[in-house]
Amino acid sequence: xxxxAPIRFRVFSLNCWGIRYLSKNCKxxxxxIGDLLSQEQLDVALLQEVWCEKDFLFLKKKLNSIYPxxxxxxxxFIGSGLAVFSRHRIHDAFLYRYSLNGYPYMAQHGDWFGGKxxxxxxxNISGLTVHIFVTHLHAEYCREKDSYLPHRxxxxxxxxxxxxxxxxxxxxxxxxGDLNMHPDDLGTRLLRNYTGLQDSFSETAHFxxxxxxxxxxxxxxxxxxxxxxxxxGGVRIDYILFKGSGEVDVSCESLSTxxxxxxxxPFPYSDHEALxxxxxxxxxxxxxxxxxxQSGCVSDKLPELVNTVNEARTEVKVGLHCAERMxxxxxxxxxxxxxxxxxxxxxxxxxxxxxxxxQPFPKASFYLLGALCFAVLLSTxxxxxxxxxxxxxxxxxxxxxxxxxSSFQEQLKESPKVLSSDHLRKPLDSxxxxxx
Amino acid sequence: xxxxRPETLRVFSLNCWGIRFFSQLCTQRYEMIGELLGREQHDIALLQEVWSEKDFLFLKRKLSSSHPxxxxxxxxVFGSGLAVFSKHRIQDALLYKYSLNGYPYMLHQGDWFGGKxxxxxxxDIxxLKAHVYVTHLHAEYSRAQDEYLPHRMVQSWELLQFVRHTxxxxxxxxxxGDLNMHPQDLGNRxxxxxxxxxxxxxxxxTFDGCEDGHTLIAxxxxxxxxxxxxxxKGIRIDYILMKGSQKVSMKCESLSTxxxxxxxxPYPYSDHEALxxxxxxxxxxxxxxxxxxxxxxxxxxxxxxxxxxxVVKEGLCQTEALRDKATYLMFSxxxxxxxxxxxxxxxxxxxxxxxxxxxxxCMSLLLSGAMLYLLFTTHIKVLKETDDQMMxxxxxxxxxLTGCRLSGSxxxxxxxxxxxxxxxxxxx
Numbered sequence: 001x002x003x004x005a006p007i008r009f010r011v012f013s014l015n016c017w018g019i020r021y022l023s024k025n026c027k028x029x030x031x032x033i034g035d036l037l038s039q040e041q042l043d044v045a046l047l048q049e050v051w052c053e054k055d056f057l058f059l060k061k062k063l064n065s066i067y068p069x070x071x072x073x074x075x076x077f078i079g080s081g082l083a084v085f086s087r088h089r090i091h092d093a094f095l096y097r098y099s100l101n102g103y104p105y106m107a108q109h110g111d112w113f114g115g116k117x118x119x120x121x122x123x124n125i126s127g128l129t130v131h132i133f134v135t136h137l138h139a140e141y142c143r144e145k146d147s148y149l150p151h152r153x154x155x156x157x158x159x160x161x162x163x164x165x166x167x168x169x170x171x172x173x174x175x176x177g178d179l180n181m182h183p184d185d186l187g188t189r190l191l192r193n194y195t196g197l198q199d200s201f202s203e204t205a206h207f208x209x210x211x212x213x214x215x216x217x218x219x220x221x222x223x224x225x226x227x228x229x230x231x232x233g234g235v236r237i238d239y240i241l242f243k244g245s246g247e248v249d250v251s252c253e254s255l256s257t258x259x260x261x262x263x264x265x266p267f268p269y270s271d272h273e274a275l276x277x278x279x280x281x282x283x284x285x286x287x288x289x290x291x292x293x294q295s296g297c298v299s300d301k302l303p304e305l306v307n308t309v310n311e312a313r314t315e316v317k318v319g320l321h322c323a324e325r326m327x328x329x330x331x332x333x334x335x336x337x338x339x340x341x342x343x344x345x346x347x348x349x350x351x352x353x354x355x356x357x358x359q360p361f362p363k364a365s366f367y368l369l370g371a372l373c374f375a376v377l378l379s380t381x382x383x384x385x386x387x388x389x390x391x392x393x394x395x396x397x398x399x400x401x402x403x404x405x406s407s408f409q410e411q412l413k414e415s416p417k418v419l420s421s422d423h424l425r426k427p428l429d430s431x432x433x434x435x436x
Numbered sequence: 437x438x439x440x441r442p443e444t445l446r447v448f449s450l451n452c453w454g455i456r457f458f459s460q461l462c463t464q465r466y467e468m469i470g471e472l473l474g475r476e477q478h479d480i481a482l483l484q485e486v487w488s489e490k491d492f493l494f495l496k497r498k499l500s501s502s503h504p505x506x507x508x509x510x511x512x513v514f515g516s517g518l519a520v521f522s523k524h525r526i527q528d529a530l531l532y533k534y535s536l537n538g539y540p541y542m543l544h545q546g547d548w549f550g551g552k553x554x555x556x557x558x559x560d561i562x563x564l565k566a567h568v569y570v571t572h573l574h575a576e577y578s579r580a581q582d583e584y585l586p587h588r589m590v591q592s593w594e595l596l597q598f599v600r601h602t603x604x605x606x607x608x609x610x611x612x613g614d615l616n617m618h619p620q621d622l623g624n625r626x627x628x629x630x631x632x633x634x635x636x637x638x639x640x641x642t643f644d645g646c647e648d649g650h651t652l653i654a655x656x657x658x659x660x661x662x663x664x665x666x667x668x669k670g671i672r673i674d675y676i677l678m679k680g681s682q683k684v685s686m687k688c689e690s691l692s693t694x695x696x697x698x699x700x701x702p703y704p705y706s707d708h709e710a711l712x713x714x715x716x717x718x719x720x721x722x723x724x725x726x727x728x729x730x731x732x733x734x735x736x737x738x739x740x741x742x743x744x745x746x747v748v749k750e751g752l753c754q755t756e757a758l759r760d761k762a763t764y765l766m767f768s769x770x771x772x773x774x775x776x777x778x779x780x781x782x783x784x785x786x787x788x789x790x791x792x793x794x795x796x797x798c799m800s801l802l803l804s805g806a807m808l809y810l811l812f813t814t815h816i817k818v819l820k821e822t823d824d825q826m827m828x829x830x831x832x833x834x835x836x837l838t839g840c841r842l843s844g845s846x847x848x849x850x851x852x853x854x855x856x857x858x859x860x861x862x863x864x
Binding site: 072075077091095096113115120166168367368388393395396399403404410 | 507508509510511512514515525526527528529531532533535540549551556601602604605788792793796810813814817818820821824825828829832835
């Protein structure tokens with residue numbers, strides 16, 4: 001019982017920077033965010049970095065009348081930080097936690113404790129199945145020497161896998177969140193090309209917001225401007241992506257961002273800018289649908305996709321090499337610690353056998369050294385376990401990428417033959433589409 | 437339109453018990469497994485507990501001509517132990533690692549290190565899109581006092597969610613693996629009722645194997661008798677489940693298991709028995725008789741979710757108690773730390789080394805308490821998330837049930853008025 005009238009759908013996305021006791025004016029900003037969401041006529045609000053459940057519950061109470069349905073995705077130690085507020089009933093929710101997400105000893109970065117993930121909610125809008133994804137990827141702390149790039153590439157890979165595999169039955173797919181990647185970064189290209197999701201900033205008919213759609217700008221008093229100088233004062237790392245299907249055509253009518261300071265308020269909503277996209281869902285008649293055009297687009301993009309996946313695979317291999325090296329170092333250090341401990345114990349037994357010695361046993365140094373060896377052993381053991389898991393995750397991702405590449409190669413090989421078997425198009429039109 | 441001649445799909449599943457240096461006769465048994473698979477030429481073989489990649493590579497080499505397409509799912513520290521060998525092309529693969537899987541300090545049990553997961557491979561079989569899942573759930577060490585029941589419940593929930601969310605475009609769905617649950621256990625009922633997957637053992641007309649389809653039996657001299665208590669003869673904990681679609685109807689023509697000792701061989705393949713199912717695939721427009729998940733009563737689904745939620749809530753209580761213990765450990769470490777500090781200022785009747793020792797003990801208490809606190813907090817988050825998701829599904833089912841009753845038709849197949857409320861299903 002699908003409606004045939006077009007439907008307008010407004011999506012909001014914001015990284016709330018809700019790190020209690022650390023981010024500035026946290027409580028007050030959540031009040032502002034709550035006010036904003038109440039005023040705007042949104043269908044769905046996708047929030048990231050809502051680290052504290054109290055803040056989520058505050059918003060839930062505040063927005064209960066306008067957004068009666070919500071879901072807070074819990075993951076990791078303090079995360080996942082992802083929350084969804086919806087005007088429409090949430091029929092189901094599912095979470096996929098990323099296999100790699102930084103290192104536990106990088107406490108100052110904190111990503112590892114956040115349990116970053118992609119959350120999915122299922123909505124039904126007038127008979128249309130709408131799959132909405134919200135996510136937050138690992139932060140980029142140093143672009144020149146990005147030690148987390150392999151982690152982010154793996155996250156981008158798992159994100160696209162999750163979206164592709166769970167949205168087969170969807171009429172509309174929307175992804176919102178903080179990808180921590182620039183529009184032409186490897187992970188973003190991988191995500192867009194493989195899923196077919198479109199960037200609302202590139203596709204929108206009407207845009208009002210920061211220059212070039214930046215979502216992390218120097219005009220915002222909360223941001224660290226030094227990092228943004230090489231990028232002309234701003235970067236675009238938050239997105240709302242969308243895709244239709246054979247049943248529904250989706251277009252982005254307008255996209256807007258906040259622009260740093262908010263008029264009438266003492267400070268902005270967050271260190272990131274908020275995105276608001278207005279979509280139009282147009283149900284199509286069968287045979288005319290998006291999927292026909294889309295499959296043509298995907299097949300045209302196949303060589304590009306092969307290159308992107310190869311690029312991604314290289315990054316993963318680099319990460320793998322690094323992780324294996326770290327694991328080897330941990331093992332070596334651990335063995336050294338063990339050897340030292342054994343040596344020390346051996347030396348400690350000498351006074352027992354030495355006759356006539358009057359030197360007091362150096363208890364202090366004995367215990368100290370012993371404690372040190374033990375600590376080294378224990379910590380290197382835990383690091384070894386951690387790096388082993390990292391190695392496995394990277395190898396697993398590389399295996400999946402290899403599988404994908406061989407699938408692409410098969411498709412590329414088969415494509416000329418399929419032209420003749422495409423019964424929906426006349427042979428003369430076959431040049432326009434390669435249908436799988 | 438007349439039904440076409442059915443094609444047959446032969447699926448194999450075995451928990452290989454491949455714990456190098458621990459499980460008996462590991463290398464020799466892999467030789468036997470390789471021979472069996474090479475000889476039987478199943479369409480798809482789903483293996484669990486292939487912990488060592490070397491063993492997987494050995495099998496891959498051995499079966500390269502009969503099963504050219506393979507996938508080995510890597511997860512955790514030495515897992516996931518899941519491997520797929522297929523005659524048909526594997527187009528894609530995806531892994532979902534379970535959020536809860538035991539505790540790292542239970543070294544002798546080792547589940548935590550195994551990174552248990554469910555692996556999905558998408559296989560092109562006779563032009564059909566088959567979604568094949570292989571999995572292995574947390575072991576049950578004591579049925580009377582199963583402290584891992586909440587973990588297995590969460591794993592069952594995540595498994596069913598994963599299957600539900602990823603099998604929309606599938607023509608046929610097959611799930612094989614070691615669920616470590618008896619057929620009527622809550623997790624199993626939850627899985628089957630919410631995915632619509634059918635148990636080959638109960639569906640088949642032709643069965644040849646152990647009594648009651650047991651897959652861990654006393655007659656197998658590798659199996660530990662205490663694992664079977666109180667069931668003397670055996671238990672059924674390995675399964676092959678299946679589901680068709682509107683395009684394809686599936687029927688289990690036959691199911692067989694090994695029966696412990698293998699003819700002409702000195703020992704069995706593993707401590708578990710192997711399952712082999714022959715599934716008939718019917719390409720048919722008219723496949724109503726083998727209905728999909730809609731055929732199951734919505735209220736039955738609601739009941740089983742409510743039961744599962746109770747288990748998860750209990751697990752939550754238990755874990756919060758554990759976290760409290762971890763907090764006490766941390767505080768006792770902190771308090772004890774004050775002791776040597778105090779003693780350092782008081783007239784010294786304790787040698788420096790004893791103080792040092794005390795300090796070291798305190799630090800280790802503090803650190804271990806902190807790490808346990810971290811671990812249990814993560815577990816609490818997972819349990820709460822699972823509970824939230826179950827609640828959403830429960831509410832959704834409640835709405836469906838109300839819709840059912842209002843429309844007057846208690847039918848539970850895909851009647852049109854239910855369609856707007858079932859976001860998973862696409863009208864063909």
